[in-house]
Amino acid sequence: MGKNKKKVTPVRVPTKHQAAKWQRQNRIRRIIIIASIAFLVGIISYVSYEYYADKIKPFNEKVITVNDVSFDMKYYVNMLDAQTRELEPNNIYNYTYAVAQYIEDAELMRQGAKELNITVSEKEIQEVVGEQNFPKDEVYRDIVETQLLSEKLSEYFDSQLQDKMLQASIQLMFVESEDVANKVTGRVEKGGNFTELVREFSYDNVTKKYDGNLGWLPEELMPQTIAETFNLTPGEISQPICDNSTSKDIGYWLIKVNEEDPEKGINVSAMLLSSEQEALEIKSELDEGSDFSELAKSYSQHSSKYKGGELGWLKEEEKETNDFSDAFNEMAFHLSTGQVSEPVKDETVQTKGGCWVVKVWDKQQRELDDEVQEVVKNKRFREWLQLQRENSTIENKLDGTRMSWAAEEVIKRR
Numbered sequence: 001m002g003k004n005k006k007k008v009t010p011v012r013v014p015t016k017h018q019a020a021k022w023q024r025q026n027r028i029r030r031i032i033i034i035a036s037i038a039f040l041v042g043i044i045s046y047v048s049y050e051y052y053a054d055k056i057k058p059f060n061e062k063v064i065t066v067n068d069v070s071f072d073m074k075y076y077v078n079m080l081d082a083q084t085r086e087l088e089p090n091n092i093y094n095y096t097y098a099v100a101q102y103i104e105d106a107e108l109m110r111q112g113a114k115e116l117n118i119t120v121s122e123k124e125i126q127e128v129v130g131e132q133n134f135p136k137d138e139v140y141r142d143i144v145e146t147q148l149l150s151e152k153l154s155e156y157f158d159s160q161l162q163d164k165m166l167q168a169s170i171q172l173m174f175v176e177s178e179d180v181a182n183k184v185t186g187r188v189e190k191g192g193n194f195t196e197l198v199r200e201f202s203y204d205n206v207t208k209k210y211d212g213n214l215g216w217l218p219e220e221l222m223p224q225t226i227a228e229t230f231n232l233t234p235g236e237i238s239q240p241i242c243d244n245s246t247s248k249d250i251g252y253w254l255i256k257v258n259e260e261d262p263e264k265g266i267n268v269s270a271m272l273l274s275s276e277q278e279a280l281e282i283k284s285e286l287d288e289g290s291d292f293s294e295l296a297k298s299y300s301q302h303s304s305k306y307k308g309g310e311l312g313w314l315k316e317e318e319k320e321t322n323d324f325s326d327a328f329n330e331m332a333f334h335l336s337t338g339q340v341s342e343p344v345k346d347e348t349v350q351t352k353g354g355c356w357v358v359k360v361w362d363k364q365q366r367e368l369d370d371e372v373q374e375v376v377k378n379k380r381f382r383e384w385l386q387l388q389r390e391n392s393t394i395e396n397k398l399d400g401t402r403m404s405w406a407a408e409e410v411i412k413r414r
Contacts, residue, residue, distance in 0.1 A: 058405060064100065065395040066107040073406065076398065078139045079103060081410045089411045096403035104394060105385065106146040112388040113149050118156060120148045157377045157384070165368060167216040168230055169361040173197065174204035174246055174354050177275035181240035181355040188237055194359050203248035203354065216366065221375060229358040240355040251301065251351040252279035253328055253344040256292050256309075257335045265315035268332055269293070269308065271300035272346075274353040279343035286340050301351045325349070 064071040080099045084092045113119065125144050134140040171194060175181050184197050198212040207214065219230045225246070229238045251272045259267040269292055273279040282295055293308030304311055314322060319329040325348040331341050368376060398406075 063397045067392050077406045077409045082139045089414050092407045100398045108388040118152050120145050157380045164365045165218045167218050168363045169216050170214045171212045172358040173202035173212050175201045176354050177277040178240050178355050179277045181357050203250050226356050232360040234362045238358040242355045244353045247352050250347050251349040252276050255332050255341040257337050264313045268311045271296040271309045272302035274351045276343050
């Protein structure tokens with residue numbers, strides 16, 4: 001055997017509904033693995049690989065240990081083979097890291113489930129193995145056990161949810177600056193329609209299409225950036241909550257023409273700023289003699305910031321095909337040499353930073369919507385698994401050389 005563990009005690013046989021559910025979740029699991037780590041493992045070091053293959057007896061080497069349970073290289077290779085069975089051989093290298101993490105998580109789940117008196121019987125496992133026509137190998141048995149355990153754990157966490165939870169009905173907007181947030185708040189206080197203001201001022205790409213409505217949410221699902229607003233009373237509007245991490249589809253350019261040439265066109269520098277408020281503040285500094293290049297390096301959100309905002313030469317006859325918006329081009333080709341533009345609004349670019357304005361419409365004890373219940377359950381499941389990891393002793397010797405060797409062994413089998 002590739003690992004040391006006790007046999008589990010029989011509990012019950014899965015229904016056809018459970019088996020069908022397992023099939024769906026198994027497909028989802030494979031998709032998640034493929035989507036999340038396809039790019040994580042890079043170029044293979046064949047020199048290291050050859051040394052490892054020649055100098056070490058790899059199949060018996062213990063490469064992963066989770067508390068008192070160990071997995072050897074043979075087990076890892078077999079699991080990598082099973083998990084990548086449908087992939088082209090050259091793609092196997094891309095999944096070596098994910099399969100190692102899968103082995104760790106599966107064992108953490110297995111050990112943690114025992115503490116909750118949740119087990120899967122051998123009869124349950126073999127029934128699914130037979131239905132799926134899987135090879136009668138240890139790793140396929142373990143894949144089935146892990147999936148059935150995850151279903152039972154999901155049911156367990158679902159059963160732990162309260163029938164009703166305190167929830168808030170919330171609407172929000174993400175505006176470009178604190179000045180705008182204060183302006184919006186003032187208009188609401190004077191009777192302005194919050195939904196209309198969301199449509200006019202919000203640049204949050206996720207919620208604007210729903211007019212900023214988050215629906216009913218319990219406190220634990222409130223986005224971290226606005227979690228404090230759960231404590232607002234119904235009808236209350238938050239103070240501006242500034243957030244430098246959220247992206248929005250708007251920015252403001254400050255543009256400077258450095259030089260003009262009849263053949264080359266104009267030599268331009270520019271900086272892209274998060275809000276009109278910020279652009280005006282920096283324009284004021286430039287008017288007082290501050291260096292454009294230094295300010296661009298400090299504040300611009302365009303890739304040219306590393307060159308002090310230098311964009312190079314632009315020709316007016318080529319402005320339809322350059323990388324800048326009509327608003328940018330219209331301003332740039334009408335500036336005099338040495339002149340710095342006023343802020344140029346551009347909704348074709350993306351910048352980070354702004355402020356949230358949140359309104360709580362209602363708060364009450366109520367049942368969770370089905371979708372919200374699923375999210376809460378999965379969140380608690382993930383947090384439980386993370387706690388298992390934090391409270392466990394895990395040793396993983398699978399470095400790039402060993403994982404590359406394992407991938408080569410799998411490819412030999414194809």
